[in-house]
Amino acid sequence: MDFQLSPEQQLLQETVRQFARKQLTEAAAEWDRKGELPDDSLVEKCMELGLLGMCLPEQYGGAGQDLLSAVLCIEQLAAVSPLAAAPVFESNVGPVRIVEQFGSEEQKEKWLPQVTAGKLQISIGMSEPEAGSALTDLRSRAELCDGGYRLNGRKVFCTGGGHSGAYMVFARFGEVKGARGIGGILVEKGTPGFSFGKQERFMGLRGFPSCDLVFEDCVVPAENLIVPPGGFASLMQCFDIERCGNATMALGIASGALEFAVEYAKGRSTFGKAICERQAIQMMVADMATRVDAARLLVYRAAVNASSGIPAINETSMAKVFANETAKAVTDSAMEILGGYGYSAEYPVERMLRDSRGWPIAGGTLQIQKIIIASMAFGRRFDQR
Numbered sequence: 001m002d003f004q005l006s007p008e009q010q011l012l013q014e015t016v017r018q019f020a021r022k023q024l025t026e027a028a029a030e031w032d033r034k035g036e037l038p039d040d041s042l043v044e045k046c047m048e049l050g051l052l053g054m055c056l057p058e059q060y061g062g063a064g065q066d067l068l069s070a071v072l073c074i075e076q077l078a079a080v081s082p083l084a085a086a087p088v089f090e091s092n093v094g095p096v097r098i099v100e101q102f103g104s105e106e107q108k109e110k111w112l113p114q115v116t117a118g119k120l121q122i123s124i125g126m127s128e129p130e131a132g133s134a135l136t137d138l139r140s141r142a143e144l145c146d147g148g149y150r151l152n153g154r155k156v157f158c159t160g161g162g163h164s165g166a167y168m169v170f171a172r173f174g175e176v177k178g179a180r181g182i183g184g185i186l187v188e189k190g191t192p193g194f195s196f197g198k199q200e201r202f203m204g205l206r207g208f209p210s211c212d213l214v215f216e217d218c219v220v221p222a223e224n225l226i227v228p229p230g231g232f233a234s235l236m237q238c239f240d241i242e243r244c245g246n247a248t249m250a251l252g253i254a255s256g257a258l259e260f261a262v263e264y265a266k267g268r269s270t271f272g273k274a275i276c277e278r279q280a281i282q283m284m285v286a287d288m289a290t291r292v293d294a295a296r297l298l299v300y301r302a303a304v305n306a307s308s309g310i311p312a313i314n315e316t317s318m319a320k321v322f323a324n325e326t327a328k329a330v331t332d333s334a335m336e337i338l339g340g341y342g343y344s345a346e347y348p349v350e351r352m353l354r355d356s357r358g359w360p361i362a363g364g365t366l367q368i369q370k371i372i373i374a375s376m377a378f379g380r381r382f383d384q385r
């Protein structure tokens with residue numbers, strides 16, 4: 001077992017770190033303040049650095065790199081802001097991977113090059129008003145019709161909603177109940193019968209578009225069916241790539257907050273001494289640093305073991321839970337270390353704290369991940385019904 005990154009991985013990590021710290025730090029505060037998406041220059045810069053679709057196969061314009069490479073980049077970008085990491089996240093661990101893993105050759109040739117060229121973002125529409133954790137309760141329905149499938153239903157909390165050009169929509173095909181009737185179909189923005197709800201106002205992650213997707217007799221071409229009904233298990237298995245990305249976003253936020261708090265503690269003096277000289281602060285920083293490193297090891301293990309494929313469900317769920325909880329705890333401690341300035345919007349820590357709260361909910365809640373981990377520990381499935 002080797003815990004060292006290769007020279008190439010270290011170079012990649014350092015390049016992205018410098019790019020994020022030097023070119024995106026100020027912008028990150030602005031995106032949050034205005035609640036605005038970064039302009040197209042971020043995607044262009046990610047393309048220049050070879051980060052867009054770096055995990056997708058070379059034949060579709062990707063770089064055929066492994067999951068760890070994307071994780072290293074997402075971590076460094078998310079340390080500045082999850083919005084900074086969004087293009088790398090979406091094009092490497094997002095729903096585009098469902099197309100890459102399960103799409104036909106024609107489907108891959110149609111969709112993947114658009115993603116690697118920075119011309120298309122694909123979002124995911126799974127959650128519904130009555131089906132979040134209980135996803136197999138979803139009611140959106142796709143019925144075979146002339147010209148393809150007629151889609152009706154409503155999706156909630158779709159990240160990228162309104163902005164992305166295509167949506168991987170989980171729907172029920174035919175009358176089959178439960179997981180067996182669920183498949184995944186790609187719906188393009190602009191398809192008649194497809195509209196968006198109002199934009200969400202979240203506590204954090206401001207600037208990430210998020211809204212409902214509304215389908216009213218929306219006819220989707222049959223060739224957009226990526227995962228036929230019966231493929232729900234495959235869809236969820238593939239979603240572990242995204243969960244690994246989610247854990248990396250949380251890891252990045254935690255490491256960014258730790259770094260900021262350490263620098264602050266070196267520069268802030270009380271009673272004539274820098275606060276880093278105080279044991280109370282040192283103990284807090286020691287706990288923060290240990291948690292961040294432990295989260296990093298879990299996330300890297302899931303990514304390394306996945307290589308270029310899908311990470312293992314238990315490794316991903318453990319990484320997600322631990323990194324999500326670490327981000328919450330570490331941003332909280334960072335806020336304490338900054339005193340009143342931690343609570344001020346002039347400093348990035350309050351934004352990091354707000355941003356840290358979204359990741360434990362997105363991609364399956366902590367409780368749902370813990371049910372998965374417990375199932376593995378007991379060696380049996382616990383039916384939630």
Ligand SMILES: Cc1cc2nc3c(=O)[nH]c(=O)nc-3n(C[C@H](O)[C@H](O)[C@H](O)COP(=O)(O)OP(=O)(O)OC[C@H]3O[C@@H](n4cnc5c(N)ncnc54)[C@H](O)[C@@H]3O)c2cc1C
Binds near residue numbers: 127156362365
């Ligand atoms: C920032 C953000 C981004 C998101 N992006 C997307 C997206 O792009 N696409 C998408 O489809 N969805 C997205 N979601 C939705 C997200 O996946 C759901 O919110 C999540 O799965 C939880 O569903 P829910 O909100 O309906 O909560 P519920 O399922 O109603 O759960 C409520 C509470 O009950 C707990 N709970 C539920 N069932 C059990 C159980 N059996 N045992 C123990 N506890 C249980 C949950 O853990 C939670 O604490 C996003 C959400 C957020 C906050």
